[in-house]
Amino acid sequence: MIAGAVLLLATGCKSALDKKIDKMIEQMTLEEKARIIVGTGNEGRWVSETAVGDMKDVVPGAAGTTCPIERLDIPFVILADGPAGVNIDSTREHEAGTFYCTHFPIGTVMSSTWNTELVENVGQSIGDEAMHYGVDVVLGPGMNIHRHPLNGRNFEYYSEDPLLTGKTAAAMIRGIQANGVGACPKHFAANNQETNRMGNDVQVSQRALREIYLKGFEIAVREGHPKTLMTSYNKINGVSVSERRDLVTEFLRDECGFDGVVMTDWYGGDHPEEQMKAGNDLIMPGQQWQMDSIVNAVNAGRLDIKYVDQSVRRILKLIYTSPRNEPGHTYDNHPDLKAHATVTRQSATEGMVLLKNEGQALPIAHSVKEVALFGCASYDFIAGGSGSGDVRRAYTVSMLEGLQNAGYSVDPILATRYNDFVKKSIAENLSKVTTRFADMVRIRPNEMPLSESEIAAQVQRADYAIITLGRTCGEYYDRPSSDFELTDVERAMMENVCRLFHAAGKKVVVVLNIGGVIETQSWKQLPDAILCAWQPGQEGGNSVADILSGRQNPSGKLPMTFPIALTDIGANANFPVDQTSENVSVASRRVDRGEKNVDFTRYDEGIYVGYRWFDSRQVEVAYPFGYGLSYTTFDYANVKVNQSSKNIKIAVDITNSGKTAGKEVVQLYVAAPGASMDKPAKELKAFAKTAELEPGQKETVELTVAVDDLCSFDENLNKWMLEPGTYKLMVASSSRDIRHTETINIR
Ligand code: GLC
DSSP states (O other), rough: HHHHHHHHHHHHHHOOOHHHHHHHHHHOOOOHHHHHHBBBOOOOOOSSOOOOGGGGTTTTTOOOOOOOOOTTOOOOOOEEETTTOOOOSSSSSSSSOOOOOOOOOOOOHHHTTOOOOHHHHHHHHHHHHHHHHHHEEEEOBBBOOSSSSTOOTGGGSSSSHHHHHHHHHHHHHHHGGGGGGGGGOOBBBBBBOTTTTTEEEEEHHHHHHIIIITHHHHHHHHOOSSSSEBBBSEEEEEGGGGGGHHIIIIIIITOOOOOSEEOOOOTTTTHHHHHHHHTOOOOOOOHHHHHHHHHHHTTTTTSSSSHHHHHHHHHHHHHTTTTGSSSOOOOOOOHHHHHHHHHHHHHHHOOOOEEEEEEEESSTTTTTOOOOEHHHHHSOOSSSBBTTTTTSSSOOOOHHHHHHTEEEEEEEEHHHHHHHHHHHHHHHHHOOOSTTTTTOOOOOOOOOOOHHHHHHHHHHSSSSSEEEEOOOBBBBBBOGGGTTTTOOOHHHHHHHHHHHHHTTTOOEEEEEEOOOOOOOOOTHHHHEEEEEOOOOOOTHHHHHHHHTTTTTOOOOOOSOESOOOOOGGGGGGGSOOOOOOOOOOOSOOOOOOOBBBTEEEOOOOTTOOOOOHHHHHOOEEEEEEOOBBSSSSSSEEEEEEEEOSSEEEEEEEEEEOOSSSSSEEEEEEEEOSSSOOOOSEEEEEEEEEOEEETTOEEEEEEEEGGGGGGGGEETTTTTTOOEEEEEEEEEETTTTTEEEEEEEEEE
16 A cells, blocks of 8 residues: 555656656667767867757757657757857858847856846846747856966856855856756866866865865855756866766765756767766767767666666756747747847946056046047957857947947047057968967957057047957967966056156056956056956947946956966966967867876865965965955944854945945955864855945845855865854955954854
């Protein structure tokens, strides 16, 4: 009787979909199961080209598709990149019209806003665009830790800190998934360099893995509930992540509660049967030999069919709950690009970080009409990074256009000189590119040398000078160390423009149009103001002009540290800095030659990444984690701490004590007692952004930290441990601007 009841209960609570899937699995042959586990492939062509076969024209330019099984009338789904917007072809061979997508700000801009509500809103626009173009899964957010500034894909990622990473990712996932489109946080896990990314073995301690590299994914899964997730190319401690059951099943599913589809990165992993046993369900983009290997392994008794069925079940569930397969679903290929342009313009301004503003240089005084605009990036503005995280957008608003739209005038002769120089220099540089990834690397112009007389002429003509420094970066390659430094021409431009404009009592602002941190210590004393605009998407020029003109008050804060020198960074000794080795990151395998930082990378710095390193060792930095200025100031007062056995609540009154409306990001850092384990000087444990506060207006911000989140991972016991003792709570405006300190006791 009992068994029957249990069986009834079990089948009873099975949804109609589950029953349908059960039936399907019963009817599928082993070959059909292997077919749906392996994507429709793209024959080793670049990921920007779509799948082969009869799927390739469904959404041209999408990264991949699952395979339909006609015999059983099983449909398919379309997967497309990426973290900064839907990345598909903007024109089609067999269709008229254009299919432009909005290039939203890069991931680093999203985390720089510290505003999860805003991030969710951007995610919703991305998900909306995906829906209109028939894309069922967006392959984003990218959320690997900024372990080292030279990692080529940091622009796609969020932070050096796992909490800010996880919270931003969860918000992006919720946004993308708001209308049923799936998100795909990636790349799980510890994919922190591009050099030999498909073969590199990350040798990392359990504690660093748990506290730094997995923690963000844990938060993203628990608070974002992604429908899919992508494993990374690299190995961790000797085994490809997509083949590690302890990570893909035991950690991700059993511990964090992930219940969606795990897919490989494109061509990731080498042993399909191991990927099946690990719980990596979908192998993308898919090749014949992978199907054969699954069928052969089952027939040879090396792979239990239960693993195959489990993955098929998850994939079928994704297929049947994806937009295109909802009954009656249609899509029109006409998203509201105008509305999304407004979303990207506004969201980008909240992610810009004001690093310096001496003598109220910013916002530019209303009397200023003529501005002198220097730097190639002012005219050839960079919307985002290259590789799969790019977006085939309709336009990029340059600084020139943004300033003109805001009513400023720029010397047309200088503008023409720059535009001509940019075209020529790009053509020259393109002819010199030899790497295999030529079509992936965004070729930049050299900086245009400026004569003193030319600058002097601008001093006569303009009331104000703006210099833009540009840096691209992208998938497939890490940045050379030279990219971190200013070039001689850039330095000469900076020095001469500042000297001549200051001599005439006129101000200079520097705008950083970059995808990753650069050296600032050696020149930051020269200009009056510095605005880090990152790569803010296709409306970039307008977004920057909104800040410079004072239309928007900057409220971004740094999600990573600006170090003084690369050698100050803990990970620097164990990072492929200026590796000349062939970077065979795509679709090919490098023979393991045991080369340090290429075939294996030792994470010897452990948990000491970013400010955890700099602050624990009192290393001076150019700009600290969590730092960002505003056009106004904020007072912190009336801190109250309320401690229970489960969590600690901190309330603080934030008052706008300046003359301009603005938003403040309040950060809570904790210093834990380190009797049994070494602990970082501080760790971010909570943050919140105020609403826009008018001058004099006050908001009481409430931050909550779960007591469990104060634990450290004890490797010997292989579990999270809460150290008893006195904990320091630091309410802060940045990691090095502590406004109030309290202590609590944990027994
Ligand atoms: C790429 C990237 C991944 C992307 C995928 C599909 O190689 O590593 O982020 O989503 O392949 O383009």
